[in-house]
Amino acid sequence: MSFGEYVTSRWDTISLAAAEHALAVAIAIALATVIGVGAGIIGHHSPRVREMSIAAAAAILTVPSLALLTLLIPLTGLGWKSTLLALTVYALLPIIRNTVTGLSGLDAATVEAGRGMGLTRARLLLKVQLPLAWPLILTGIRVSTQMVIGIAAIAAFVDGPGLGNQIFEGLSRLGSVNSLNATLAGTLGIVVIAVLFDLFFSAVRHLTTPRGLRVRP
Amino acid sequence: MTAETLTATRVRPLDRFPLGPRHLITPAAVCVALLALYAWVSTLELDSIEQRSLNSSVLLAKTVEHLEMALAATALVVVIAIPLGVLASRARNRVAATVILTLGNLGQAVPSIGLLVLCTFIMGVGFRTALVGLVAYAVLPVLRNTMVGVQQVDPALIEAARGMGMTRGQVLRRVELKLAVPTILAGLRTALVLTVGVATLGAFVAAGGYGELIINGLKLNRVPVTVVGGVLTACIAFLLDWLGGLAEDLLKPRGM
Numbered sequence: 001m002s003f004g005e006y007v008t009s010r011w012d013t014i015s016l017a018a019a020e021h022a023l024a025v026a027i028a029i030a031l032a033t034v035i036g037v038g039a040g041i042i043g044h045h046s047p048r049v050r051e052m053s054i055a056a057a058a059a060i061l062t063v064p065s066l067a068l069l070t071l072l073i074p075l076t077g078l079g080w081k082s083t084l085l086a087l088t089v090y091a092l093l094p095i096i097r098n099t100v101t102g103l104s105g106l107d108a109a110t111v112e113a114g115r116g117m118g119l120t121r122a123r124l125l126l127k128v129q130l131p132l133a134w135p136l137i138l139t140g141i142r143v144s145t146q147m148v149i150g151i152a153a154i155a156a157f158v159d160g161p162g163l164g165n166q167i168f169e170g171l172s173r174l175g176s177v178n179s180l181n182a183t184l185a186g187t188l189g190i191v192v193i194a195v196l197f198d199l200f201f202s203a204v205r206h207l208t209t210p211r212g213l214r215v216r217p
Numbered sequence: 218m219t220a221e222t223l224t225a226t227r228v229r230p231l232d233r234f235p236l237g238p239r240h241l242i243t244p245a246a247v248c249v250a251l252l253a254l255y256a257w258v259s260t261l262e263l264d265s266i267e268q269r270s271l272n273s274s275v276l277l278a279k280t281v282e283h284l285e286m287a288l289a290a291t292a293l294v295v296v297i298a299i300p301l302g303v304l305a306s307r308a309r310n311r312v313a314a315t316v317i318l319t320l321g322n323l324g325q326a327v328p329s330i331g332l333l334v335l336c337t338f339i340m341g342v343g344f345r346t347a348l349v350g351l352v353a354y355a356v357l358p359v360l361r362n363t364m365v366g367v368q369q370v371d372p373a374l375i376e377a378a379r380g381m382g383m384t385r386g387q388v389l390r391r392v393e394l395k396l397a398v399p400t401i402l403a404g405l406r407t408a409l410v411l412t413v414g415v416a417t418l419g420a421f422v423a424a425g426g427y428g429e430l431i432i433n434g435l436k437l438n439r440v441p442v443t444v445v446g447g448v449l450t451a452c453i454a455f456l457l458d459w460l461g462g463l464a465e466d467l468l469k470p471r472g473m
Contacts, residue, residue, distance in 0.1 A: 194326030
């Protein structure tokens, strides 16, 4: 069976796995964005909180994914829960780091001007600081997404969702018919998902960047 | 921005061996984790299956396999990626540089496990397959960092060195590469941590390492074996990252 025939004959399984893969990544990135941007907002005022949150997120990233996923089994079991938890914590570092860099790299005069116009702290954050830091934060989210899409493949080993299942199926039936096709379908499918996410983020970037920042030098 | 980052980086004391209490946190934490692991395992009554994995000779063998895989892959990456990165950074290779950058970004999306399994179809299972997969995976970050590191050297400095009568080779060796050292080392450290992590997947292609403990524990439903494998992998990743950080601090050219 050629690769094309394999994909058409298994289209149901593969498309479901791809959808689950994308869904798991999307949920994890959404969670990581909320946590990471929150930590970044709290952290950019005090150097201590900032250093601690970045160090913690960097430490998590050092733990190999297979190790983290299996260490989570006694706590959160097999499947979706462990997958989502692991993907979320892996996604944190780039998001926190870019939020902090974006917020503390702002022109002090702009922030001062906002303050002078009588904005409260919360409005200053929402109206001035976050919009200006947004492109950098979005880059962080994009980097995290690319990373997490690859890690999600390994989650299939702890019974997680996604295209990793195709890869492990190919591995467990090494040498038999369709094992290469299954592995290829999983690997290429993940690359396709990564490219689609990247296109999505460039569209989001284009649509959500404040007009004043859009002019490129 | 640059001026700000320059002042923001911590001012290093000028002693020969910049080892502060900050540098001791990681090894201390790793020691604590290992001791806790040992204490926990020794309170358990291990059955015969667990004993077959959790004894000092097996653990030592897995450690050696794991380190061999990660270090050999990193060494190969150094040999392959740094010269290629320097080549790609030369002005006449602009196109190659763009191609490498694009491939580097796309390559990041290829899942490591998929790459390893695909290598298996070509070369069968074993240590060599895992090595090829690891190298293919870790080459791109180092290549990219080398290229960027060499390219970002201030052209005025190169001009000055040329003006002093250095040949192109001398400029490369004495100026450009020296100034690119921090970026190259950062890339290498990333590659080392990456390969240690991906080396756990080597067990899927029968190359041994800590991944074998993790996988066996999971397949045989013996949680202690899995946990020991997982904790040991994490510890070794932390230690190598720490060593990489030390190397970065020690090997940085004096003037930077």
